[in-house]
Amino acid sequence: MRSRVPQPGKGARGRARRAIGVVIAALAVACGLAGAGVATAQENPYERGPDPTEDSIEAIRGPFSVAEQNVSSLTPGFGGGTIYYPTDTSEGTFGAVAVAPGYTASESSMSWYGPRIASQGFVVFTIDTNTRYDQPGQRGDQLLAALDYLVEDSPLAVRSRIDPDRLGVMGHSMGGGGALEASADRPSLRASIPLTPWNLDKTWSEVRVPTFIIGAENDSIASVRTHAEPFYESLPATLDKAYLELNAATHFAPNTSNTTIAKYSISWLKRFIDSDTRYEQFLCPAPSGLAIEEYRETCPYTG
Template structure:
């Protein structure tokens, strides 16, 4: 997982134990520089996966090389999309309030869930998350959830709603656990924590 622009790893560290508690091996990374752009963050996410699955990794025997995923916040979310485009074998991608100057993600062939914040004035949904979702024309499954009463930096503090949908997507597509479809499909239109939800309905 990658943090956002000028953000240290500490701001996203809460995702590590939260995702690990669901059975995932998780690495939250410190980027090479705080100013790294999305493409560089995408490369670093893939480098992290290569390390985890490599011969020198202390957790190598706990990682299934055929079930890998990426996530990140802000420019790290933009990097998540970059990584998914570069490595189509990834099982899932979850960009969080992603920022990127590119909106054409037609080369992404990874199930992707984008989480946006209702009051995001840094990576405004109309300029980033929503066009990115629409640009995922080749993803086998995709979803966009806009979380109520949140801002761009809300992803840097523990949040049950963010965790719920991130975990549900990861469990469904990384673990191929269809029990988690009920959180995603049909669309959770009755969830008061969401302003909007779009999807291609997993499995349907």
């Protein structure tokens, strides 16, 4: 039987190597976790602007400077309008949103959305309709035509800033009904915001676009009981959706600058057009306050 002769210092060196190995492993884990944090922060290439706060989404203007481009009423497919777009090109392309007015109204009734939303990092197109008497289906078609114009035919300074895969629609009254129509017709849209919407069609189970419906408690033209609420409830239960009812507001609340409409619309567009989960904090859990009569949602969102 051969005896094992201890070698001086071997046990100490072994313990030292094991200790160093533990330290190296710990450092590797720590670096890995830090790297994972960096990777997580960089997973979404569509984040635009600084981390949001309540103040930033309530502000009249966001962090981006905005330029304007007028579009002729002779443009095929819709009645012309105004494009608002960020002047910054350092952060890449932006999502785009087309906005339609209500029955008998003009683009000017929705003009406040242009600079307010664009300054948060979107291209926004407030449009006129072909006639002031166009119905929701026609307004839906015109919203889609406006998005196609932005992506394909708008001036280079505009279309070079747009990501054609990140598009959304908004609209007031029959324009809001048009936003529902556009969502049903083009499921590739990333977000839809009908504002005090009006439509004779009350069921929208075919919609697959994340939809945020804003109604008004004292709306006597498109009452929430016969329009906004049944629209919301008819959307699929599995859809990312929300319903906000403005306290003591009328049908025309969306036609003037409104911080409640702006802050939650911006949050919705950021969350779904930009997949920016930094904004989910403003939508989930359901917000409340003096300006909100009721809020419904399907949190947590998955889109």
